[in-house]
Amino acid sequence: MKHFSILVPVTSYLYILLFVYAGFSKLLDYENFTVQLAQSPLLSAYAGVVAPAVICMEFMLSLLLIFRKTRLTGLYGSFFLMIAFTIYIYLILNYSDFVPCSCGGIIEKLNWTEHMIFNITFVILALLAIAFSEKEKHTRKHMVLLKTSLPSLLAAGVVVGLFLSSEHIIKKENNFIRRFGQHSLRDEKALDLGVNSYYFAGIAYGQIYLGNYTAPLVLTSVDTSLTTKVPAKLELDDTDLPFRSIRIQIETPYFYVYDGNIPIIYRGKLGDSHAHTISFEDCYFSQLQVIDSINFAFRAQSRSTKSQVLGRLSLNREPKVTLNYGLLEKQIDGMFDTDGKLLRDNSTGELAYIYSYRNEILVMNKELQLLQKLHTIDTISHAQVQVRRLSDGRHKLGAPPLQVNKTALLYKQVLFNESMLMGKFESRKAWQQAAIVDMYSTGRQEYLGSFYIYHRGENKMSQMLATDNYLFVLRGSEIVRYRFAQAVTANFKTGEAENPKQSKQEF
Template sequence: MKKLQIITVEVISYFFILLFCYAAISKIMDFENFTTQISQSPLLSTFAGSISHGILALELVVCILLIFERTRLLGLYCSFVLMFLFSMYIYMTLHYSESVPCSCGGILEKMDWQTHLIFNIVTTFIAATAIILMTKPGRKYILITIFLLLTFSLLSTVILFILYDRSEYMIQKENNFTRRFLQHPVDLEKRFILTSDFYYFSGHTEDSLYLGNTEHPFDLYAIDATFKKMKEYQITPDQYDFLFKSSKVQVYPPYYYLYDGTVPIIYRGEIGKQRAKTVSHMQNYFTQLQVTNNNSFAVITYSKQKNIQSLGLMFTYQKNTIVKPEILEKIHDGVFDTDGKLLYDPAHNTIIYVYTYKNKFIVLDTNLESKKIYKTIDDISATGIEVVKLPDGSKKMKNPPIIVNKNAFVYKGILFIESPRKGKFEDKAYQKSSLVIDMYSTSKQQYLGSFYVPKKAGEYKTEFSISDNTLFTIIGNELIRYSFAQNITQHFISGKAENLNKE
């Protein structure tokens, strides 16, 4: 019986030597990919660099401990702890994670996650069996061994939860800039080739997607659900003897709005009808506009009193514009350093402003009150913009700034930001051929994950919009429609937002 126990322990030890050697060599041969996979884990992403090296070192050390009879018991305890940690890691990934990355190599990587979990649990019990077989005979020693195994299991679980909690904290609060990519978040549905790359998104109705065109600013284009034909509507304003410089069209059912903040003027017309009536003229100059209802608009304007780009409200029934220069944060010039994207979420009646050159966005109500400031996961908190004044009195940026948030769109309480910056452990070549879109809650400080959308390498004309749980992109002259997977749609919240919690 004693001989059988010795043989069983030796077989189990050799099994773990082969297992850990094989796993370690597989990881070493594709170490960059292994580190990247660890970085995608919501449990360990912040510590991907140290953990990837640590796992390799532990696996190789355990192999050495198992080879020699004097250190074999210690090696089996280490094997037990490692396999228990791997089992808990998979369990937590399956039950607490939206994305399910792989962090194994070779044959083990081909297993599905349930099979992998069963394999790890079985090997954990095998390691425990070998330890018990090496224990001195007697009830007392067996109980001590079982107590030690339970203690190591508990400590391993606590350590894993601490790592998870710390990783979440660093991602959500300390801006460690490690993205978590969701698995298969979008599915390609339809493509439509546009006649040029001058198109932009104007809005949606229940049955159509609307586009504007900067080359033909008085035209509105509609594409139905079949994605086969585009219908053109010409817009005829009731007055148009102005010098238009930056005209755009925005759809807010049942109307469309043609506007130009350099005139400044806003027209309104019924969707499908050619005639557009002036609803605001010479009220206030603006650079961006969002229709918040059919009688009011959120705008980006300029406060001469405070010398700062500002958020404001305009109304069709009054001449005065409400300007609130205190909302945006002035660091240098008050114009370039406050650049950003103005958005409106009709499902939550919230106005969002996303800064272009720093890792912040602002959430407000439709009165531009209840200001909440949240951070993105990027680590650039200051713009670093240098502004020079030209002889003609105009100003320009001395050097090209780092763009933190390129494009943005808000839908049902979720802010989608296209970020051109590369995060930790991300493949540079792959990022160049994709849009990287990060997701945030607009009701609390929470990063929800990221996903890639393919694009042509070197194509810089990109834009996206969301409607009816569907993602639309314009990449150059190509319009593409994607359907969202459940790991994204589960975050959408219809109806008025609840109380917003400040960071």
């Protein structure tokens, strides 16, 4: 029994050492500690509250453990806090969508499993010290059991409650806190294309197809292993037109060449360089997405309202063109404030429109019927655009607008969006070094997480393209391949797109 008498002070001193060191480590790098909590899969929504609370508890418990009269209270508090930390790690390892990096204080070199063992050791020490102290006070065993069980259950309840509510807030009611998963992308490989004027035209038969802004009738194929590059010159059946902005798009088994300023659409078969006119003067458009060989979704300016509108071109129908005036919502002028990107999910057929200057995403079916109206996690719901009306009736921007969303991609009901806004608890240095891509599930209508695409010198990401396993990025004169982690690909929807009733949801 005598050798057990040192258990209580030794355990108390170990906890004091742990809490004081950890508390001061967090204080000295408070911003980084808060960022780490914000990236936690369990506590993201409460990082601003939990960070100071944990530090205060660690210092307060250290004071209680110093003095003999308050030591038992300090041991119970330490037992409660360490139980909470242990439950937290257990939930991360078993129920989290992703496992963040393991970091912080005295145990920063340990992985999550080693953290668990470390914490369990301290839980056992605290429990033994409590039992010995209570025995000296002649406390009955069932009271000791009750007094240790209640903190355990309370700690577990608090952590589980924070986990469940934080998950709902982050995924459905986000107040602009990002989660950066551990190693969402890996295995980087790059191919130098020689010039920086390429754009993604599409992917088919294991080949990535690239268009070129400066050589508009050259279609270049690159194999997905990024080893070979083969250019091909396309031939159109009518080139005697004042082209202004020729673009190429791939939709197996065809390639399409178009210029909405003319307007004209050509179609040719992959493997054959000849393309023939399939639509001429049916409609003008500023953006086009191929639905199938005879159906197209487009964005144009309405002659009647002078606002931007989404429409559908069907070559086998009369009338060929149908416009859906109710999709793009005017906030200021209907032109600049509705600017954005028209996207198509080639795997499910879904269409989406993501605004450039506000946090809204429209999800539509092939007939341009609205399925959901979703929101990104930032708070810009109204476009911050200043528009000046000129004497000739034209509109011009009076000042640079606040851009919310830049380039985007829709693949298997996961929307990848390059955001231009910094979230809470994020490093400004990281924003200077990388593009931030947020992921959303259009089917489950929730935010999935974020990852970095790092710049290479002055070269930044300009466009993305996805496959089942890889993300391809154009960055300067390079095409770069990243492998998706399983945590990302697990969100890909297989089969046909869901067709929920029209609704308004928010991530």
